[in-house]
Amino acid sequence: MHSQRLRIGFVMLHTSPLDVPGTKDAGGMNVVVRAQAEALARAGHEVTIFTRRSDPAPAPRTVLASGLTVVQIDAGPPRLLAKGEHEGVMDRFGELLDAELRAAPVELLHAEHWFSGIAALPVARAHGVPLVQSYHSIAAPPESPLGAGERPESPGRLAGERRLAHEVDLVIAVSEAERRTVIERLDGDEDRVRVVPLGVDTELFHPCDSPECEEDRDWFGSGGRPEAIVVGRLHPLKGFDLVIDAIAVMDPARRPMLRVVGSPPPDGDDYARSLHEAVARHGLLATTAFDGALRRRDLAERIRRASIMLVPSHSETFGLVALEAAASGVPVIARDAGGLREAVIDGETGVLIPVDPAGDDPRVWAEAIDRLLADAPRRERMGAAARAYALRRSWDASAARLLEVYRELLARVSAPAQRETSVVSKE
Amino acid sequence: MHSQRLRIGFVMLHTSPLDVPGTKDAGGMNVVVRAQAEALARAGHEVTIFTRRSDPAPAPRTVLASGLTVVQIDAGPPRLLAKGEHEGVMDRFGELLDAELRAAPVELLHAEHWFSGIAALPVARAHGVPLVQSYHSIAAPPESPLGAGERPESPGRLAGERRLAHEVDLVIAVSEAERRTVIERLDGDEDRVRVVPLGVDTELFHPCDSPECEEDRDWFGSGGRPEAIVVGRLHPLKGFDLVIDAIAVMDPARRPMLRVVGSPPPDGDDYARSLHEAVARHGLLATTAFDGALRRRDLAERIRRASIMLVPSHSETFGLVALEAAASGVPVIARDAGGLREAVIDGETGVLIPVDPAGDDPRVWAEAIDRLLADAPRRERMGAAARAYALRRSWDASAARLLEVYRELLARVSAPAQRETSVVSKE
Structure with a gap:
């Protein structure tokens, strides 16, 4: 339908697509972001994943596949941070992301988790590109009880998530359940939330064959x-x-x-x-x-x-x-x-x-x-x-739906009359 | 050198060659006995492993390979016993082993661990076949301190092990270290202890190849x-x-x-x-x-x-x-x-x-x-x-050495004049 090659920037501040899921702070989100990025690259688009360097080892740029690059951004110390520490590096990460995008512009930014969204919001505005937000998980309501050993959410999280729900151009939910949470808990605008279900790697995950x-x-x-x-x-x-x-x-x-x-x-x-x-x-x-x-x-x-x-x-x-x-x-x-x-x-x-x-x-x-x-x-x-x-739930199918949503958004933002203006200045 | 087919009975009272090593009471000994039995069967001999039934599931006889059968003996309850409980079922196990051997005679009995030796000793005498003993492990000296969580040895163990060192026809040690222990700690007769080193399955255990x-x-x-x-x-x-x-x-x-x-x-x-x-x-x-x-x-x-x-x-x-x-x-x-x-x-x-x-x-x-x-x-x-x-340490090499030792023993016992007589009556 659209053969035009898109340049897409994924922003994943607090965990790296290079980490092994289940180690460090890497979990399902790392799997999802990498698989979605790979499927977009397979479909002919150019994806760059911007992540915070949390380990001195990897090179600044890692080419994972044709059309798929990971860029390490040196914001904060090159070690793992506890979740709560990331709020202190979001501004610096945003500044360095801005510099990266000046050197190599993208047409659309897609932020993963709220840290990334808050860091990317002023950058997207400065570059005049739309910002898409995926939450991956959304803070529990402040009144809900903590489980054994569970720590309270950082105070900035719920506020940050709500701010993103109001200010980003589009929120991607992975399920109807998440869509409702965005609308009900974060007061998100129903018209700016789309469901793009995740996929699964059915080649890697297959039934017993030995x-x-x-x-x-x-x-x-x-x-x-x-x-x-x-x-x-x-x-x-x-x-x-x-x-x-x-x-x-x-x-x-x-x-x-x-x-x-x-x-x-x-x-x-x-x-x-x-x-x-x-x-x-x-x-x-x-x-x-x-x-x-x-x-x-x-x-x-x-x-x-x-x-x-x-x-x-x-x-x-x-x-x-x-x-x-x-x-x-x-x-x-x-x-x-x-x-x-x-x-x-x-x-x-x-x-x-x-x-x-x-x-x-x-x-x-x-x-x-x-x-x-x-x-x-x-x-x-x-x-x-x-x-x-x-x-029936491949990553290619998931990425195809995501592209549809991107295209719809790009069409909307290129027709400014139909768009509500947000007054957001960079810093 | 010898092409004659031997009928050999392995006695392994307290743990089954069918159990997975690392579960139940199965460890290195189960691996060793099974591998040695398999190598003897590959060399054309007929090996039956007699074990106590500790689980209602397996059939009374299981053919593991051509020439290799496992026989479950119903002595005591069909459940796992704690180590200390086995002494109470040794006599009954011996009686039933005796009945098995009447139906299907062997030329040599090889007992694994001391429970099996004590159970097999009167049976071997009654059937006039030599008894070979492998200890697999030998009780620590009674004066040695217990580690954390370690239980004292059952009182019968050291006495049983010493009795076997005196009364069996041959003790097989797996290392020089064990040979010395049999001679020094159990007062074994140097002439009736032979070292037969274990083997290793170099097909199953191989370096990385993927x-x-x-x-x-x-x-x-x-x-x-x-x-x-x-x-x-x-x-x-x-x-x-x-x-x-x-x-x-x-x-x-x-x-x-x-x-x-x-x-x-x-x-x-x-x-x-x-x-x-x-x-x-x-x-x-x-x-x-x-x-x-x-x-x-x-x-x-x-x-x-x-x-x-x-x-x-x-x-x-x-x-x-x-x-x-x-x-x-x-x-x-x-x-x-x-x-x-x-x-x-x-x-x-x-x-x-x-x-x-x-x-x-x-x-x-x-x-x-x-x-x-x-x-x-x-x-x-x-x-x-x-x-x-x-x-250089295959199981076939180990079994070939074991057979040499068996042949030497059979030659010796068929020349009764050279043998000390033991007065051991069956119960």
Whole structure:
């Protein structure tokens, strides 16, 4: 439809697309941004990802693929920062981004996470290019209770997110759930929020295709235990404690192995420590593995060998790991919350546990786990349906939708009469 | 030399060759017995492994390969027993073994671990076949101090082991170190102890041969950390606590990832719990993985991806994992103790840490780890030498030596005049 090559700048201040997801501060967002950028580059566009240097090692510019470059910006010390520290480097990052864009202009900026949006907003105005915002996650309402080991949000976050909802040219939500949050919690303008669902790498994440893998999955029958896998940073939002408590209340003979993939975030390992303690307290050390962070292909191998994936997250904007399980032909038991209700089709590709009245009751999870593990034909049916569902959700399809949205925005901003003017000066 | 087909009965009372090493009570001994039995069967002999049923699932007879059968004997409850409980089922196991051998005679019995020896002794006498004993591990002297979480030996063990050293027809030691222990600690007759070194599966355990594997090992240079691996049941004898303490005293920027492979023994997880606590206390949760027990091929993959293996065991009769690391081209840092000094060639295939004066000093281990990790060419040289060393130590070579020893024994017992008579009646 449009063959014109776009020059697009992705701004990802606080975490690098070069980091391994599950390490440092890298999680699902890193996967998403990189996959989307790769798909845009494959479609013939030129994407530059601007990130803050958090490690002295990488070169200033890294060409990841034809049309895809990562630029390290030296704002603040070249080490990992705790989340709260990023607010202190946003201005400097913006100044250096401005200089980069003077040297190599783009037609559109797309900010990932609110730090990036706030840093990019004056730069976009100065260069007269539209700014698109993806939140990836949105702060919980200030009145919501903190989980064990969870820290309060930085005071600037909610204000920053609301400001972006009012001032950027377009907000991209990854799910209907996130779209509603932008409109309701951030007071976003309904006309300037578009849903672009994420994709999944169905080549990397695929069902078992080797005898070894099948043997692992069939191990249940020959004296082993089936395996339940949880994947994510070891943060209270992920709710992994609930899974440990659920397995503890199961009949010991029917308990699955539990595999925990992910490492603690850089701002604290209290929650990780509490998980290790819970496993020891419940006598589950012999049937629990803590894998730490895995590289993507090892993660894919781990997921496809599991019998089920559990996603007890208190909040997921999208729930990418659930879609990765689907691509791997692995059924998911997930909380019926946020984007998970779009990533899992209840009763078809997995099971959703209603939040009310008992979504936090370990016995409810234990029963759901036990029932699905006991029913191999149902798991197989769900696994096949899940794979079919994932195949319709490629990154190329996701990027095509994103481009449509970009084009629509560029058409709008090039017709200034139709645009509300924002009075935003640079600094 | 001898083409005659031997019928050999392996007696392995307390753990099954069908169990996955690292789970239940299965460890290096299960690997060894199965590999030796397979090599004997490949050489054309008929081997039956008699084991106590500890799980209702497996069939009474399992044919593992042509010439290799596992027979489950229903002595005691069909569940895992704690080590101390086995003494109560030895008599019953012997009675049922006797019945099995009446139906299908063997020419020689080979007992694995002392439980099996005591159970098999009267049976061998009743059937007039020689009994060969492998200890796999020998009780520590009663005066030696217990490690944290370690339980005292069952009172019958040392007496049982000494009785076997006096009464069996031949003791097989896996190393010079074990031969000396049999003679010195158990008062064994020097003429009736033979060393038959173990082998290693150099097809399963091989160096990296894929770009993914190489990439993992090279990750150090691209912002990751090298990986140190420890493998074994989570038991105080393995000394894994020392490795955790050593990594804790290293410069944080130079610490390796630590991968702990193995699960707690069935008689207690106190030690496993103390390891998790130590990792949390030292702030190492983000750089430590607890894999639990792995199947053999997954273990092999994990080992070949590691930069170094650490074997801080207080005692190893042989140290099979060190030889598996060698076969994988991975240098080993091990305590200069027991069989480890034969499994690792100090300065060539790895580094031996002298027991005195500082073998328990974490700083000594930290320095050795740091030095080897910092010297990639040395690691590469050692890895190549280690692989070459392992290639000379196949299981077929080990089994050929075992057969020589069997033949020598059978020749001796068929010449009764030269044999001391033991007066042992069957119950």
